[in-house]
Amino acid sequence: MKNQALSQTVQKLGPLLGLGAIVIILSILSPNFLELNNLLNLLRQVSINALIAFGMTFVILTGGIDLSVGSMLALGAALTAGMLSSGFDPILAILLGLMAGAIMGALNGFIITKGKVAPFIATLATMTIFRGLTLVYTEGRPITGLGESVAFELMGRGYFFGIPVPVVLMIISYGVLYFILKKTTFGRRVYAIGGNEEASRLSGIKVDRVKVAIYSITGMLSVLAGIILTSRLNSAQPTAGVSYELDAIAAVVLGGTSLSGGRGWIFGTFVGALIIGVLNNGLNLLDVSSFYQQVVKGGVILLAVILDRKKAS
Amino acid sequence: MNKQALVEMKGISKAFSGNQVLTNVDFDLLPGEIHALMGENGAGKSTMMKILTGIYERDTGTVFSKGQEVQFKDAKEAEKAGIAVIHQELNIIPYLTVTENMFLGKELTVGKTGILRMAEMKKKTEEYLSRLGIDIDPNIEARELSVGQQQMIEIARAIAADTDVLIMDEPTAALTDREIEALFKVMRGLQEQGVGIVYISHRMEEIFKMCDRISVLRDGEYIGTKVIKETNFEEIVKMMVGRDIGERYPERHVELGPERIRVDKLSHEKKFRDVSFSVHQGEILGVSGLMGAGRTEIMETIFGSRKKSSGEIWIDEKQVNIRNPYDAIQLGIGFITEDRKDEGLVLDLSVRENISLTNLKRISSQSVISKTKETELVSKMIEKLRVKTSGSEQSVKSLSGGNQQKVVIGKWLGIDPKILILDEPTRGVDVGAKKEIYQIMNELTERGVAIIMVSSDLPEILGMSDRILVVHEGKATAILDRQDANQEIIMQAATGGNSHEKSGS
Incomplete structure (x- = not known):
């Protein structure tokens, strides 16, 4: 049994070792990489994908998938920006935007549980619907003129004791979600549902309710990422967040969470998001063309998953 | 001869x-x-x-x-x-025609070209079908046929291969009475050949x-x-x-208490109808019947994981409405399912996490799990049930069948059940663990728990039950006191033998 525990630890360390290796290589290739400024900048870039990927971790742990995160991000951001530009109180606008995200996510959850639609299909459809609604609402144009509100500017551009606010938000979210997953009955139910949905149902777990909650959390986190993005750009783009679901899923998988559900951890997702962020940042520093960047990123994901498979077998 | x-x-x-x-x-x-x-x-x-x-x-x-x-x-x-076998699950491909199914894997072709000789195959199919006295259009897709007709296609296919x-x-498990008659006619014809x-x-x-x-x-x-x-x-x-039923079963001396659960004319659309019985505090009701008779479905319905079409359930003299397993657990019903791996356990999780699964409320406050309470519950159960593990963190996947079953039982003992349903509790469990499970059942009844035990093992039913409910094709055909029951009487009720005697003589 000791061996089992040991191999589990090794498996858990895998993503971290991978991250370390990439960091070392990049710091050798590019002396600028390890500068504090660059690292803070990197973390800020990572925060958007990380927030989405945290939600995605819950979804994937239950054996589901959410393809609509990028569209929820865009619609939530557009709604928030719309409210800001028409003079809403900024804090109220942000809260209403987050609520819209929770409602969009809950809708996903209801379609999946009550409509008994496979998560892939359900969120593929809502991805298109939410994107369409965003285009309708924005008339296909960016929303600008978001006012001079400090609270809103802080979301994307502010600092908290020298740390970018998006990074602070990411760390707070991580802490809360880690606690939920590890220490609460809700977290336990998430793992149980992913491991064996029928056994969970027969153990008195209200599976549908848990799933709706999970998709709802994911919607809210996506919109939070969207608001950060809007604040950084000082405008809401109708095409924001396109294909963000892929980076989020990649982060979850790189972190070692099983796509079939039941096994995984949110720390791994954090590391996975960092790996993707470090690659993006480092390849930029090295002046690698964005076309090649995609090839490298895809290759790394493939390599990580293959290594994971090898360990598992 | x-x-x-x-x-x-x-x-x-x-x-x-x-x-x-x-x-x-x-x-x-x-x-x-x-x-x-x-x-x-x-x-x-x-x-x-x-x-x-x-x-x-x-x-x-x-x-x-x-x-x-x-x-x-x-x-x-x-x-x-x-030599050909007609299995319970038919080997019919729904979107192919009768002819295509008949010749599946042995199609007639022009030389080795792979070009099909459709007309000839169709003619042969008609020939075989008529030889069996079956009237089916060889051109329609198999999914439009009834189960009985599909079975006929399989028989025809076997005969075509000189079986x-x-x-x-x-063969009759999924057929209607009329289809059974048709099948019997075909069988008589084959017999003559x-x-x-x-x-x-x-x-x-x-x-x-x-x-x-x-x-x-x-x-x-x-x-x-x-x-x-x-x-x-x-x-x-x-x-x-x-x-012989040896001393495989511990002795029971339990005073029965008042009625704990009463099931009144419980029916399910397809699986069973008008099933009524009651179980008293401290009583073990054995439920016997053949596979597919509807025993498990009755239990699933009581537990709320299957929807009833009509009927009432009373617990402690109060009518209850059980819509899902959650409701059932709130009312103190535990359900040890027949299929440990698919329905009882989350195999990837540890012994600890599995035992906790039904007890999350009990071991937490404000939704935060208390490690102390969890460890306490889990080690109590491991000790009480003598689960052989390397520790509470061992994954249940690596336990033996008997020990897995004990973990499932531990899961349900945690809720302090008033009523415990056990579906095939000792299947795939070795003799030693079997007796331990019986002893646990006895201890529970001494504390006033009402037990419903579904089992295909007749000696087990006779050895453990106070009363025995026999189910045959979705109907309760007998409720017997232990002293009035023996294997012959149960088997007779379980195979519909009673009605055979009545209609046969």
């Missing part, structure tokens, strides 16, 4: 990883004979047939096909020798109506072969179940 046997099996033995499933079994089949093979679930009927058709290799014994000693390597070879030994495994049929079924009525001889297996042993006309129902049942 001077006709040469189509099939003769002598002294067949077979063990799976040390577990003896067949010991020195004989069987033979004559041309034009319908020969029933009978025995309880797990008696070795299907293993026997799988050895005949080459799916399993025999350990000892000989098999003759038309006088020749044979050892088929696989089902294909057996088919070539004229003279047909093995039918529970000299085809021998091995007929595996639990239904006494059908066997006595259709078969010429019957062979009985029990626990992998050959009990005997009787000519149907020279035997009777009681004798067959005795052959099937006649075994």
Whole structure:
């Protein structure tokens, strides 16, 4: 049994070792990489994908998938920006935007549980619907003129004791979600549902309710990422967040969470998001063309998953 | 009896990883004979047939096909020798036509080109179907046919391949009365053509109506072969179940308390109707019946994981409305399911996490799990049930069957159940663990828990129950006190034997 525990630890360390290796290589290739400024900048870039990927971790742990995160991000951001530009109180606008995200996510959850639609299909459809609604609402144009509100500017551009606010938000979210997953009955139910949905149902777990909650959390986190993005750009783009679901899923998988559900951890997702962020940042520093960047990123994901498979077998 | 046997099996033995499933079994089949093979679930009927058709290799014994000693390597070879099986699950491809299904894998082609000779295949299909006296259009897709008709296609396919030994495994299980009649007509026709049929079924009525001889297996042993006309129902049942109940069951001295649960005319759209019974505090109600009789479905409905169509459930004299398992658990009902791996456990999780699963409220406050309370609960259960683990963190996947079952029981003992439903509680559990499970059941009844135990193991039912409910095809056919019950009476009620006597004499 000791061996089992040991191999589990090794498996858990895998993503971290991978991250370390990439960091070392990049710091050798590019002396600028390890500068504090660059690292803070990197973390800020990572925060958007990380927030989405945290939600995605819950979804994937239950054996589901959410393809609509990028569209929820865009619609939530557009709604928030719309409210800001028409003079809403900024804090109220942000809260209403987050609520819209929770409602969009809950809708996903209801379609999946009550409509008994496979998560892939359900969120593929809502991805298109939410994107369409965003285009309708924005008339296909960016929303600008978001006012001079400090609270809103802080979301994307502010600092908290020298740390970018998006990074602070990411760390707070991580802490809360880690606690939920590890220490609460809700977290336990998430793992149980992913491991064996029928056994969970027969153990008195209200599976549908848990799933709706999970998709709802994911919607809210996506919109939070969207608001950060809007604040950084000082405008809401109708095409924001396109294909963000892929980076989020990649982060979850790189972190070692099983796509079939039941096994995984949110720390791994954090590391996975960092790996993707470090690659993006480092390849930029090295002046690698964005076309090649995609090839490298895809290759790394493939390599990580293959290594994971090898360990598992 | 001077006709040469189509099939003769002598002294067949077979063990799976040390577990003896067949010991020195004989069987033979004559041309034009319908020969029933009978025995309880797990008696070795299907293993026997799988050895005949080459799916399993025999350990000892000989098999003759038309006088020749044979050892088929696989089902294909057996088919070539004229032995075909009609399985319970049909091998019909729904989106292909009747003709295409008939010739699946042996299509007639122009030379080796792969070009199909459709017209000829269609003509042949019509020919075979009419020879069996079946009226089915060869051009329609198989999914438009009823189950009975699909079965006919399979039979026709077997006959087309010059089959003279047909093995039918529970062929009537999914058929309507009218389809059964049609099937029997076809079987009679085949019989006249000299085809021998091995007929595996639990239904006494059908066997006595259709078969010429019957062979009985029990626990992998050959009990005997009787000519149907020279035997009777009681004798067959005795052959099937006649075994001693030793001291395998702990003694029970429990004073029954007031009524704990009453089920009144509970019905399900398809699976069962008008099932009524009650269980008192401290009582064990055994539920007996054949596979597929609806026992598990009744329990699932009481537990709220299956929707009832009508009927009432009363607990402690109050009518209750159970919409889902959550409601059932709130009312103090625990359900140890038949299928440990699919319904009882989350295999990837640890012993600790599995035991906690039903008790999350109890071990947490404000939704935050208390490690102390969890450890306390889990170690209490591990100790009480004597689960053999390397620790509470061991994953349940790596436990033995008996220990897995104990974890499932531990999961439910945590909720302090008022009513505990156990579905096949000792299946796949070794003898030692079995007795421990019985002892746990006894302890629970001493504390006033009402137990409903579904089991296919008749000695277990007789050894543990205070009263016995027998289910046959979705209906409760008998409720017996233990002192009035024996295996013959239960089997009779479980196979619909009562109605056979009434309508048969």
